[in-house]
Amino acid sequence: MKVLVTGGGTGGHVIPALAVVKELRAIEPDAQIVYVGSADGIEARLAVEAGLRFESVATGKLRRSSKGVRGLLTVANLRDAFRVPLGAVQAWRLVGREHPDVVLSTGGYVCVPTVIAAWARRTPVLTHEQTLTVGLANRIAGRFAQRIAVSWEESLAELRPRLRAKAFVSGNPVRASLFAPNNSRFGLPPGLPCVYVTGGAQGARTVNDAVVARVDHWLEEAVLLHQCGTADLVRMEAARAALAPSLQTRWVVRAFIEDDEIGEAYAAADVVVGRSGAGTVNDLCALGKASVLIPLEPTGGNEQVRNAERLEKVGAAVIVRQVDCSGDALLAAVRPLLAPSAVRRRMGVQALALSRPDATKALLDALLILRR
Secondary structure, eight states: OEEEEEOOSSHHHHHHHHHHHHHHHHHOTTOEEEEEEOTTSHHHHHHHHTTOEEEEOOOOOOOOOTTTHHHHOOHHHHHHHHHHHHHHHHHHHHHHHHOOSEEEEOOSTTHHHHHHHHHHTTOOEEEEEOSSSOOHHHHHHHHHOSEEEESSGGGGGGSOHHHHTTEEEOOOOOOGGGGOOOSOGGGOOSSSOEEEEEOOTTOOHHHHHHHHHTHHHHHHHOEEEEEOOGGGHHHHHHHHHTSOHHHHTTEEEESOOOTTTHHHHHHHOSEEEEOOOHHHHHHHHHHTOEEEEOOOSSOGGGHHHHHHHHHHHTTSEEEOOGGGOOHHHHHHHHGGGTSOOHHHHHHHHHHHHTOOTTHHHHHHHHHHHHOO
């Protein structure tokens, strides 16, 4: 069996794909798997780290604007417009050369040329959407796919009837390492509640700024495990070095949390503070963690806001809007959750109720049924 996997741009697109790949390898060790993505995307690194053969195709991204059509006429959009035909040719040749039995697509603009090439060469496609809002890339890919998997029941209503007829709710797969802490504890001192601050793979300047503005107050009541991103690492380390030695030990700063560490990061956390991308929200639900979310605004389809509101609606999260995310506002949102309380426990239970622990199996079963 040979599978082409495509999707990328963010870890939220790549991690579900790799979770399905790992499950597939467990039941079919001889399966051949090729990951197709952008040479400069996060998928290139993650796929190789997972032991997969990686092939790149050119891709373009449509950067939308509040200015309407005129706002689309940017140098970046025009440059990428010329990359799309090249990517289509590369994908056509790649699918013809590899002759896969099935294609798994998990979104991001890089998936579109491969999905269309697979359709043209009569190769079945399963596409998966991670967020509540069905993204533009998946709206396009869904037209050429045999099956469309969505992570949330509400997403079905966003699809046109013709696409809804071939859609099903799978949930969003999570990486197995999420449930396998390595007990390193990152050197965090015991005795205080732990807040895990994460801006996703790239970090989040807004979140970092709000934490630093009142970090001395945070450290009076909690220890911080802070994933700040590469761009802000030096600045965060300098802020940490300026603190009294007794407080420095309560603030662990990391540019990135590796996959083999992520389980321990969440295991240590009493409260999670971060963006509300699909990957983060999915992790929170799978583990039943109370959270304070700062959605990135704007995003295509306002997806991070909708993801956060889904959790807030059931009492699983507190939202701090990006425009309001000052040091005082973020501290005020987190502080009530630091003391052991029924509130924090109830938030965790509500988050867990939204999870679909069988998501990986549901996607893999659909993939195996489609293979030709």
